[in-house]
Amino acid sequence: MDNILIVYYSLFKTTESLALEIAAQTGGDLRELVPEKRYSFDYNTAAKEVRNQISRGFCPKLISGNEPIDCYKTIFIGSPNWFKTIAPPVLSFLRYHDFTGKTIIPFCTHGGGGFGQIENDIAKECPKSRILPGIAVNGTVSPDEVKNWLKRIGY
Numbered sequence: 183m184d185n186i187l188i189v190y191y192s193l194f195k196t197t198e199s200l201a202l203e204i205a206a207q208t209g210g211d212l213r214e215l216v217p218e219k220r221y222s223f224d225y226n227t228a229a230k231e232v233r234n235q236i237s238r239g240f241c242p243k244l245i246s247g248n249e250p251i252d253c254y255k256t257i258f259i260g261s262p263n264w265f266k267t268i269a270p271p272v273l274s275f276l277r278y279h280d281f282t283g284k285t286i287i288p289f290c291t292h293g294g295g296g297f298g299q300i301e302n303d304i305a306k307e308c309p310k311s312r313i314l315p316g317i318a319v320n321g322t323v324s325p326d327e328v329k330n331w332l333k334r335i336g337y
């Protein structure tokens with residue numbers, strides 16, 4: 183299938199594994215969002231910074247991942263669940279581009295909270311897109327689970 187982009191942010195690489203699996207199964211292009219200032223791998227330090235950024239709707243500068251998306255018709259957008267919503271680098275990507283007429287498919291990894299508000303928050307930023315049901319994975323991704331979900335949504 184052509185013109186598919188899988189874009190994601192991942193701190194501890196769990197979301198990256200899911201993104202890799204989706205890319206392998208769809209043949210889409212993979213793109214990692216890299217913020218200028220990396221988040222700490224120490225949970226408490228990261229949590230403090232992230233809470234503050236989310237409360238302000240802060241969009242960090244991306245040093246990679248914000249290249250044009252014109253050639254893509256379908257964009258899978260992935261984030262860890264951070265306090266029930268998307269990680270700030272994903273908000274930067276959503277605010278930077280125009281998704282009019284594109285198909286958007288959210289995915290996330292989480293520690294028990296599922297999507298939280300992630301699907302709603304992505305849909306809110308892409309009001310002129312077709313949004314398909316996403317996948318939320320707690321921990322390790324099962325290729326079969328991804329396969330069944332992709333089949334269900336037509337990919």
Ligand SMILES: Cc1cc2nc3c(=O)[nH]c(=O)nc-3n(C[C@H](O)[C@H](O)[C@H](O)COP(=O)(O)O)c2cc1C
Nearest residue numbers: 192193194195196197262263265266291293294295
């Ligand atoms: C700052 C921070 C906030 C988090 N908030 C939540 C949350 O609200 N709900 C949840 O289920 N998991 C939460 N988690 C757990 C992550 O969503 C989970 O570990 C995820 O798979 C990490 O993805 P990554 O390895 O791609 O960074 C949080 C993790 C961090 C670091």
